[in-house]
Amino acid sequence: MPVIKDGQLVEDDWTFMPDSVPLDEVSRPVISLARWQGESRALRVRNLRLGLRLPNDADPAAVGAELHRFALIELEFPTFRDGRAYSQARLLRERHGYLGELRAVGAIGRDQYFFLDRCGFDSVTVAGDEAELARALEGWFEAMAEISVPMQPASDRRPPASSLRERRRAAAGAS
């Protein structure tokens, strides 16, 4: 399934591996949290490039300091109405300092793209035929352009309205 990443449609080079399937079949496997917890010692010594899929009721603290071992973390949206992964994403970025790729997988559409970006996601899976994929990418750009100044701080670098005003005030005071 392709993903939107950095404003581009790219082929997904990661593969989610069910717990029973050996990992060496693919170059970039994504494993479940249960598998990591069960086999972490064996996995650590193998020095694989790994991705982790966190179920959306998991606390990122459960992986703790080892989060940095994963080049990719996937967070799940079973339906677009289930917003637990937004909190997980912000915790990963703001509390645990996770710097790898954060990916949204599941039922997400254009109306969620802006929220994803603000919560620190880098990429999102998209499905459909060529026309649908093109529309999704167009939707991504529209969503990013729609709101220029957000009303609250989050995990992105957009300064919220209040801090912009503060800067303006500071500038006015200095001149």
Added chain:
Amino acid sequence: MARRLSGDLDEDRFKPLRLMNGVYLQLHAYMLRVAIPYGTLDSREMCRLARIARVYDRGYGHFTTRQNIQFNWPKLAEVPDILADLAEVEMHAIQTSGNCIRNVTADHFAGAAADEVEDPRIHAEVIRQWSTLHPEFSFLPRKFKIAVTGAARDRAAINVHDIGLQMLRNEAGEPGFRVVVGGGLGRTPIVGPTIREFLPKAELLSYLEAILRVYNRLGRRDNPFKARIKILVASVGGDVFAAMVEEEWQALRGGSLDLPEEEVARIAAYFASPPFEALPAQDTGFEAMRFEDRDFARWCRTNLHAHKQQGYAILSISLKPVGGVPGDATAEQMEAVADLAERYGQDEIRVSHEQNLVLPHIRLRDVHAVWQGLVAAGLGAANIGLVSDIISCPGLDYCNLANARSIPVAQRIATRFADLDRQHDIGELKLKISGCINACGHHHVGHIGILGVDKKGSEFYQITLGGSAGEDASLGDIVGPAFSYDDVVDAVETLVETYVGLREKGERFLDAYRRLGPAPFKEALYAGH
């Protein structure tokens, strides 16, 4: 105020509003609700509502328990015209969709009440801005409502909201908030526990973010009837929930959510007091009128409230005339109120969640003239807080979820107690009616609550006693088997008479019930049966 606030309406503010209206259009085909932020209106906005009532509806509008106005009969094809008319005065229809942080409400006496620490609308507005298109909290388990009061006297029902905030001062005299979480009415009524006795004002948003994060992660998503935060708080217990929030907050606090004082000052400026005159505490003309005119005196007793500024009063306009529909106002009445507000009231009008209107800043010396204007407009009912000041949901007449009619019951009760002297003798009595278990009429927190139920296809009414939405919040107790449509008014009268017979001097119905318990009331209602 909406207009003044949106005088600051730059791109970031305009877009969300547009989106909300866009979403809204697809939703309400037959009934249009117009948002009145913090229940605050000026005369221009009120006149526009009057115009909409006249041109697009049947000449009246209905003020609801959520501090907004509802038009029941617009034609779908005309909705875009109505929205355009509203947009001209920077008003809009209500965002009713989505499990996000919905409206933030505040005390309808905000900025005027003698007992307030600070105008609660300032921080209600801070919260509204913070929650607008919040990226983390736009897909919560369920909708989320926040209420703020600036005073110890709770006129915003903070104990029955998802989050309730009461402004207070700590021992050092610094302003902050008491935080109540997980209250609510509806199918599972709960008076929320206090999870923090004092939260410094500057740290409000980080604490709210901690509450919302705990709820977003742990709230139930498998059953919409169990998804409100009150169910989560009740299932783990207030203390455990408080500890979970505390842990999250300790990790969050001190970050960029703390509002710089300048930013709060900027918002506060929109809610600045109008210029008050320095007046004596007493006005001789006003006192003389009260002495001479018995009707005026009686009206003053219930409809005037203490103002923070000496020489001024807060004035309630009852939308509960005997035999009327609670909360209804005609276009002419709206215009009359707008005119009085402009001439005498610093151009400010409020809508209360008790379905009445308020003129928050009236000089004592003008009170009599305003009263005369109200009487001329058919708005002179002297019954604020009395038995005929009934809160009622629309019920079977307008709502397809209803089990029973509510408005006709309210009208019959008000007619039964039409004698004003008798009402004044009975004193404060809050009667609330809901047409079904969804509790839009807040019956659980009525001193007397009436709930429409369906018994084998006919309308019955279950009565609860001893509820309160105020600072002494409690849920009413079911008194016994339900009454038929024909008998329910007699039952209310029996309850009132029982109270009158047993009360001590100066004791309100609620206090008498709390002292006596349900037994004498049950006895009086069911003894003969």
